[in-house]
Amino acid sequence: MFTLRSSTFKWPLILLAAATLAVGCGDEDSDGDGGGESNSTSDGSAYYSGEMSRALGASGNEADCALCHSNDGSQDGWPGYTFKDIAFRSGFKGGDAPDLLAASNACITGWMGGTAITESDDAWTGLKMYMESISDSSVTDPNGLSPEVLADEAAYEAAYAGGDAATGEAAYNKACASCHDNAVVVGPTAAFPKSVLSAYSVGRIAQKVRTSGPPPSGMNDASDTTPGPMPFFEPADLSEDDLKNIIAHLKGA
Ligand code: HEC
Numbered sequence: 001m002f003t004l005r006s007s008t009f010k011w012p013l014i015l016l017a018a019a020t021l022a023v024g025c026g027d028e029d030s031d032g033d034g035g036g037e038s039n040s041t042s043d044g045s046a047y048y049s050g051e052m053s054r055a056l057g058a059s060g061n062e063a064d065c066a067l068c069h070s071n072d073g074s075q076d077g078w079p080g081y082t083f084k085d086i087a088f089r090s091g092f093k094g095g096d097a098p099d100l101l102a103a104s105n106a107c108i109t110g111w112m113g114g115t116a117i118t119e120s121d122d123a124w125t126g127l128k129m130y131m132e133s134i135s136d137s138s139v140t141d142p143n144g145l146s147p148e149v150l151a152d153e154a155a156y157e158a159a160y161a162g163g164d165a166a167t168g169e170a171a172y173n174k175a176c177a178s179c180h181d182n183a184v185v186v187g188p189t190a191a192f193p194k195s196v197l198s199a200y201s202v203g204r205i206a207q208k209v210r211t212s213g214p215p216p217s218g219m220n221d222a223s224d225t226t227p228g229p230m231p232f233f234e235p236a237d238l239s240e241d242d243l244k245n246i247i248a249h250l251k252g253a
């Protein structure tokens, strides 16, 4: 279960950022000409992508929600579920999080390394408004959660050997490059550069991609062999073939 600590030291920073942004935009809700602007406080999107979203995490965190969650329904190559139609579901995280706030806090504390926000925080008002604005209230079924957990590294090695390196480049660019080509800092840790990833075994790379992160993959569980703030990808986010080909591409096979 998730620990919901109340927010303290991070608030001055966020409020400062909010104040700066409010001065910059100077309007409340007259969004008509906002066109391509995606970092507005008036529609809450500033907490989905950009500086204010990143500030919900640990100091130095460079991951915003938009790094892992699309907002347009696309899922292929994205570790987190799309925010399109997310808001009115009846449960989250495979039953581990009872509501949208708890699920969001699991990401804020787990992946982004930040402090849980509360119902009355501006960040939550904004995030909730944004997620509701792109959600149909008739979509209430929870997303299924089915990470692929095999016995050990050897089992992943057997399952993920033999991919096609040439095909893997495009899949790598879609699923991995956003972090590994830019050394993005997720929570406390920078993503290793692509050139370093080839040193890991096929089995290790596959196991990492399938089981990295906080629960349910078990970052805080002593038996977890792939801890770390990198998010895991379920087969529904990244197919077996795509992952095989990505690994072949990384290994230069
Ligand atoms: C580093 C990647 C990453 C970041 C950053 C991230 N998330 Fe997530 N999020 C995930 C993954 C992966 C899952 C699905 C796996 C799981 O259930 O833990 C998830 C699941 C969720 C869910 C539950 C979805 C469902 O249907 O069960 C919500 C809600 C959510 N995230 C909100 C947020 C919000 C809000 C932010 C930004 C403040 C955020 N996330 C930032 C990776 C991330």
Ligand code: HEC
Pocket (backbone or CB within 6 Å): 063, 067, 068, 079, 172, 175, 176, 177, 178, 179, 180, 184, 185, 186, 189, 190, 191, 192, 197, 200, 204, 205, 208, 209, 212, 227, 228, 229, 230, 231, 233, 238, 246
């Ligand atoms: C949201 C950012 C993000 C994405 C997307 C991402 N990674 Fe990572 N990755 C990280 C970070 C941060 C680390 C270092 C911290 C850790 O180990 O969790 C890491 C570490 C790794 C490692 C080192 C494993 C180990 O044993 O320490 C491998 C291998 C890896 N990533 C492969 C991949 C592959 C392959 C993909 C695409 C399918 C991918 N990553 C997508 C952020 C990301």
